[in-house]
Amino acid sequence: MRKPRLLWANCYCLLDTSSGASISVREMLRQLARMGFEVAIIGATIFDSETGMSVLPANWKKRLETVDILVLSDPPLVHKLLMTNSHIRDRMMVFEEAKWYELYLHTLDSFSPDIVWFYGGRPFDYLIADEAKHRGIPVAAYLANGNYTKTRWCRDVDLIVCDSQATAGYYRARNGISPLPVGKFIDPDAVVAQEHVRRNTLFVNPSLEKGAALVVQIAMRLEKQRPDIRFEVVSSRGNWSELVRSISALMGTPRDALENVLLTRHATDMRPVYARARIVLAPSLWWESGSRVLAEAMLNAVPAIVTDRGGNVEMIGGGGVTIALPERFYQKPYMQLLDQALLDHVVGSIIELYDSESTYNGYIERAGAAGKSLHDMASSSQKLLHVMRRLLPSDAIPSGFDVPTASPSDRS
Structure with missing residues (x-):
């Protein structure tokens, strides 16, 4: 009996080192x-x-003159990428898009997947699930x-997979769906x-959504009050x-x-x-499903300071400090100034x-314990295997296929 087949299909590159979602999905597929x-x-x-494009060969753009598809080996995976004139989705x-969709149809015909998996909420993305559904292929979304x-x-979509209980x-509560x-x-x-x-006090991906306005205020205070406390800011996307x-x-x-700030490139x-x-x-300050940086910090036993919004509190378990902010801070453009009491609290x-x-x-x-209990790869992989099995017909599951028993947390 052949192995069960899964096709990941969407317009983003999973080798993007600047995208937490791409990094996560790539590891899940591995x-x-x-x-x-x-x-x-x-x-x-x-x-x-652009900082996430280092995986592409230096001369990849020149290939646009003769071929459409770039094939990159990433054992045990292979990525087939339609080459586009711009790396920006809006462009x-x-x-x-028509060429990509033709590639998708060809892959459905040639690969005959048992599951199609994707992410994205643009009207063009609807076609991914629509075509698979039309062919009777179960669809999962991340x-x-x-x-x-x-x-x-x-x-x-038949199954929605997410990363956190919070999401x-x-x-x-918001849409009546059950990821x-x-x-x-x-x-x-x-x-x-x-x-x-x-x-160092580390801050990654400086952007207003991720609370950069707060970090600037905190760093300015500590520059005067405690210049010995140094910040390291990793600029993956923000400026x-x-x-x-x-x-x-x-x-x-x-x-x-x-x-007091060391600026480190991506x-x-x-x-x-x-x-x-x-x-x-x-x-x-926006809804962050679960920061990958925080999970990595817990695996390193590095404590964190987080806001009480989204899945970040869940990511750290007891391995850090949670800061509660008034509702106004969670509204765009995320540029509210901290009052004296709040600033004193965070700095303290x-x-x-x-x-x-x-x-x-x-x-x-506590951070180290959270890393081991919450972010264990083997445990997460078994949960993913269990939920994906739900989409497979019984005759597509080979004997000996390792499927775990569902736990209460899997069913939530």
């Missing part, structure tokens, strides 16, 4: 392949940011954000540092320098840069960054994690 699925991937050269041309307000995107509950949470998918060998100097200028001007004290290997981190700041929490070794060591212990 695990499914190792557990017995035959996996095919079709995408396009669409990336969240993908209609004729490029959901890891809070952006969907309607349900048309999942009309033809599953959010959509049950199944399977956790984060992180290879610890790729993110866990061998040694930790625990020096930290522009944010410093705009937020400091809003505060009435214009600055071009902060002396890194495909985050282990040296986590090795330097004493704490991680993740004051997200950071200072305590530097000055009190007993307090800090307790958080290290």
